[in-house]
Amino acid sequence: DAGITQSPRYKITETGRQVTLMCHQTWSHSYMFWYRQDLGHGLRLIYYSAAADITDKGEVPDGYVVSRSKTENFPLTLESATRSQTSVYFCASSESAADEAFFGQGTRLTVV
Amino acid sequence: GEDVEQSLFLSVREGDSSVINCTYTDSSSTYLYWYKQEPGAGLQLLTYIFSNMDMKQDQRLTVLLNKKDKHLSLRIADTQTGDSAIYFCAESIWNAGNMLTFGGGTRLMVKP
Numbered sequence: 001d002a003g004i005t006q007s008p009r010y011k012i013t014e015t016g017r018q019v020t021l022m023c024h025q026t027w028s029h030s031y032m033f034w035y036r037q038d039l040g041h042g043l044r045l046i047y048y049s050a051a052a053d054i055t056d057k058g059e060v061p062d063g064y065v066v067s068r069s070k071t072e073n074f075p076l077t078l079e080s081a082t083r084s085q086t087s088v089y090f091c092a093s094s095e096s097a098a099d100e101a102f103f104g105q106g107t108r109l110t111v112v
Numbered sequence: 113g114e115d116v117e118q119s120l121f122l123s124v125r126e127g128d129s130s131v132i133n134c135t136y137t138d139s140s141s142t143y144l145y146w147y148k149q150e151p152g153a154g155l156q157l158l159t160y161i162f163s164n165m166d167m168k169q170d171q172r173l174t175v176l177l178n179k180k181d182k183h184l185s186l187r188i189a190d191t192q193t194g195d196s197a198i199y200f201c202a203e204s205i206w207n208a209g210n211m212l213t214f215g216g217g218t219r220l221m222v223k224p
Contacts, residue, residue: 033212035214040216041216042116042118042200042214042215042216042217043155043200043202043214044214045211045212045213048211058211090154090155092154092155097204097211100157100160101155101157101212103154103155103156104154105152105153105154106152106153106154
């Protein structure tokens, strides 16, 4: 399917477990982003990538790891999940940083 | 700083105009955006304005930018129940790699 897709849509995990959220886009966009959405904070940038093998920290990177071995994929890993990482996670992509960002449907992650 | 602030909630009657306001603090912003998020979905770009413009109109949407006061507004004419959603303003800042900084979102409720 064309577009940007995230998986899973919903995930419940236990504190201390490692969990990976997947993001895949079919447009060959250079830029990809991970945001988390929390009440009262709007969307906050976790990590972004300007191209394959190039990643950089956003506003709230602690506790997260990303990789970009292929242009179309940008997985986000929580190495040891904490309850404070319970959130809705959005992946986005754009041709350049200033172009329109296209968002995935989101992944609702609950850490218990 | 890069704070972007919005009021949390707005309620209007169908057919009325809605005005959603946003203030930002960084004068280096390049573009300012309005995104719409419907329940359970990602964000969709509604419209954007370049920072050297005062106004942009796109069908029922009017964006006003007051650079002196760092104030952005989105006016929706003839508001419909389908406009009920969360609206996010965002700015991209040229000296921050044009990364988007989002406000907390305004929930618009349209009553029939």
